Amino acid sequence: MPALRLAYRNVVGKGLRTWLNVAVLSLAYVLIIWHQGIFIGMLRHGSQAMIDYEVGGGQYWHRNYDPLDILSYDDAHGRIPAELSELISKGKATPILIRQAAIYPEARLHSVLLKGIDLSQTVLKIPSHHLKNDKEALPVLIGKRMAKRIAMKIDDYITIRWRDAKGTFDALEGKIVAIMDTPATAVDKGQLWVPLEALQKMVQLENEATLIVVGRDVVSIQDLPEWKFKEPDFLMRDIIEMVRGKRVGAAILYAVLLFLAMLAIFDTQVLAIFNRRKEIGTLMALGMSRGSVILLFTLEGAMNGILAMAVGAIYGIPLLVFTAQRGITLPEVTEEFGFAIPPKLFPFYSVGLIVGTVFIVSLTVTIVSFLPTRRILKMKPTDALRGKMS
Amino acid sequence: MILVKTRNLLKCYPMGLRKLTALKDINLEFQRGEFCGLIGPSGSGKTTLLNIIGSLDVPSQGSVTVLDKKIEELSHVEAARLRRNHIGFIFQTYNLLLLYTAYENVEFPLLLIEMPEAKRKKKVMDALDWLGIADKADSRPAQLSGGESQRVAVARAIVKLPQLVLADEPTANLDAENSFNILEMMVKLNREINTTFIFATHDEKVIRYLRRKIHLVDGQVVKDEIVNQERGNPCRH
Ligand SMILES: Nc1ncnc2c1ncn2[C@@H]1O[C@H](COP(=O)(O)OP(=O)(O)OP(=O)(O)O)[C@@H](O)[C@H]1O
Ligand SMILES: [Mg+2]
Numbered sequence: 315m316p317a318l319r320l321a322y323r324n325v326v327g328k329g330l331r332t333w334l335n336v337a338v339l340s341l342a343y344v345l346i347i348w349h350q351g352i353f354i355g356m357l358r359h360g361s362q363a364m365i366d367y368e369v370g371g372g373q374y375w376h377r378n379y380d381p382l383d384i385l386s387y388d389d390a391h392g393r394i395p396a397e398l399s400e401l402i403s404k405g406k407a408t409p410i411l412i413r414q415a416a417i418y419p420e421a422r423l424h425s426v427l428l429k430g431i432d433l434s435q436t437v438l439k440i441p442s443h444h445l446k447n448d449k450e451a452l453p454v455l456i457g458k459r460m461a462k463r464i465a466m467k468i469d470d471y472i473t474i475r476w477r478d479a480k481g482t483f484d485a486l487e488g489k490i491v492a493i494m495d496t497p498a499t500a501v502d503k504g505q506l507w508v509p510l511e512a513l514q515k516m517v518q519l520e521n522e523a524t525l526i527v528v529g530r531d532v533v534s535i536q537d538l539p540e541w542k543f544k545e546p547d548f549l550m551r552d553i554i555e556m557v558r559g560k561r562v563g564a565a566i567l568y569a570v571l572l573f574l575a576m577l578a579i580f581d582t583q584v585l586a587i588f589n590r591r592k593e594i595g596t597l598m599a600l601g602m603s604r605g606s607v608i609l610l611f612t613l614e615g616a617m618n619g620i621l622a623m624a625v626g627a628i629y630g631i632p633l634l635v636f637t638a639q640r641g642i643t644l645p646e647v648t649e650e651f652g653f654a655i656p657p658k659l660f661p662f663y664s665v666g667l668i669v670g671t672v673f674i675v676s677l678t679v680t681i682v683s684f685l686p687t688r689r690i691l692k693m694k695p696t697d698a699l700r701g702k703m704s
Numbered sequence: 705m706i707l708v709k710t711r712n713l714l715k716c717y718p719m720g721l722r723k724l725t726a727l728k729d730i731n732l733e734f735q736r737g738e739f740c741g742l743i744g745p746s747g748s749g750k751t752t753l754l755n756i757i758g759s760l761d762v763p764s765q766g767s768v769t770v771l772d773k774k775i776e777e778l779s780h781v782e783a784a785r786l787r788r789n790h791i792g793f794i795f796q797t798y799n800l801l802l803l804y805t806a807y808e809n810v811e812f813p814l815l816l817i818e819m820p821e822a823k824r825k826k827k828v829m830d831a832l833d834w835l836g837i838a839d840k841a842d843s844r845p846a847q848l849s850g851g852e853s854q855r856v857a858v859a860r861a862i863v864k865l866p867q868l869v870l871a872d873e874p875t876a877n878l879d880a881e882n883s884f885n886i887l888e889m890m891v892k893l894n895r896e897i898n899t900t901f902i903f904a905t906h907d908e909k910v911i912r913y914l915r916r917k918i919h920l921v922d923g924q925v926v927k928d929e930i931v932n933q934e935r936g937n938p939c940r941h
């Protein structure tokens with residue numbers, strides 16, 4: 315039976331009521347996709363920044379290393395394993411040595427982490443090539459957030475105090491040779507990047523490292539006795555969790571919006587079935603079964619969803635394309651997110667997001683359209699024809 | 705050929721604690737090609753009987769056979785199929801689908817039997833032509849007069865060339881002129897393609913056209929008379 319075509323005729327014939335429902339529903343489609351697109355864009359940007367500057371293709375952690383326990387750092391070091399030396403020499407992995415230290419900018423103490431990194435590494439985007447050895451002072455690379463916090467500029471000197479492997483305090487002058495502008499706060503705040511070899515000498519841990527970052531193109535990876543491999547997903551679990559939390563939180567907004575749309579559709583359906591009981595009787599007299607009438611009314615309701623898709627596409631696609639290409643300028647507060655938020659965020663509308671949203675909204679519309687039609691099951695054609703509800 | 709046959713048909717409606725007997729001991733046979741009517745005062749059970757013959761309702765007791773199908777045994781879906789394929793209804797209040805044009809209203813029963821587009825179009829136009837309302841094809845029911853509306857309803861009932869047309873007070877809302885026109889069309893259809901018509905009416909204008917009059921009183925047949933008259937020559941006005 316050409317129910318779809320009949321349903322279309324009926325829906326369009328309903329006029330204003332249909333278009334009101336369609337407007338609210340289309341807003342639901344567009345808002346959900348747009349909003350979620352921003353979160354996905356955030357996650358993609360944030361995780362890309364982490365991969366570029368921190369995580370790479372994963373990290374080998376020395377078995378004592380626990381990033382949450384700063385006191386563990388001084389024990390978390392070991393000889394760079396022979397199994398990884400080939401990768402390292404090929405530039406597909408790079409060791410990092412982490413030590414605690416203190417600095418005294420403007421005569422105030424700051425606890426910092428000294429991170430030794432290879433000058434020639436290309437595994438991470440950290441511009442370590444700036445850390446060229448300097449005879450008079452230790453070259454230091456910092457991020458722009460750190461620079462702001464300790465009020466340092468390029469060529470400024472800074473006193474660094476640390477303990478060597480035996481626990482003896484030592485100090486020297488460092489010189490800021492570069493300030494990097496990185497979206498990854500995790501390699502910026504509270505950190506001084508210094509040449510790996512220099513740091514190894516300073517703390518008497520030659521050839522040792524705390525962790526080894528593996529390049530993204532490395533595929534075969536096994537755990538080593540002293541070194542545990544951590545997958546990128548594990549290393550980025552905080553940001554993944556945080557964005558997931560925000561996405562779920564946003565769902566409340568969608569639920570309200572959908573609820574309004576569904577209420578309107580439900581109401582329209584209940585009213586339609588009541589107002590059109592004589593028509594329902596006529597349809598049955600003309601030879602439609604109750605099932606077909608139910609299908610027709612359900613399709614009429616579901617058609618709202620289809621029309622909303624079309625209407626939503628008319629204003630939604632330009633909006634989505636425009637924001638995806640031009641980006642969205644976010645207010646400053648977003649620094650608080652704790653991970654990299656670019657000044658301009660590019661929302662990302664994945665196929666899964668669009669298909670998923672369309673599927674969920676259409677399914678809800680169809681269910682809500684169907685529910686009131688069960689009334690028809692109880693209707694007798696003779697009563698319906700007389701305009702009676704049975 | 706017997707098209708419709710009722711055997712000891714009884715129809716009751718619950719009325720509070722008691723039961724209202726709307727039809728009782730109805731034993732009727734209708735031959736193919738009949739042009740007949742159920743006549744009786746208001747509340748005598750005409751509509752009830754017509755609805756049961758049309759498989760819109762079921763007997764409380766007894767048996768009704770329509771086109772070799774026992775109405776009381778049909779499932780809802782089977783009853784719908786019987787109506788869809790073989791029965792046309794005409795109502796007192798036209799019951800046109802208000803959102804559809806005249807053309808679409810007439811097309812509707814053909815859509816239900818999934819007739820292919822080209823054939824459907826021809827049939828709809830033929831039916832509209834037949835009833836002299838081809839020029840109203842694109843009008844919606846709200847734009848049609850009562851007479852025009854009923855002609856669309858008749859076109860809708862006969863477009864699929866059903867075996868049986870059931871007309872419940874088809875002229876009750878029409879003036880003499882329109883009633884006459886509609887009835888003439890029906891007579892013509894009956895004569896030319898042998899469509900069986902059963903009316904329910906107490907309208908004298910209709911009764912004069914009937915070739916068989918079944919009188920109902922309080923749900924019972926009190927008289928079943930065959931009228932010998934020349935076809936197409938009833939006394940008019
Ligand atoms: N659904 C129903 N529920 C209860 N009683 C009904 C129902 N339908 C009909 N009746 C009763 O059955 C009797 C016959 O009704 P029916 O509609 O068949 O009469 P009718 O001859 O068509 O009358 P009219 O000329 O007024 O249309 C009436 O007393 C009516 O009140
Ligand atoms: Mg009646």
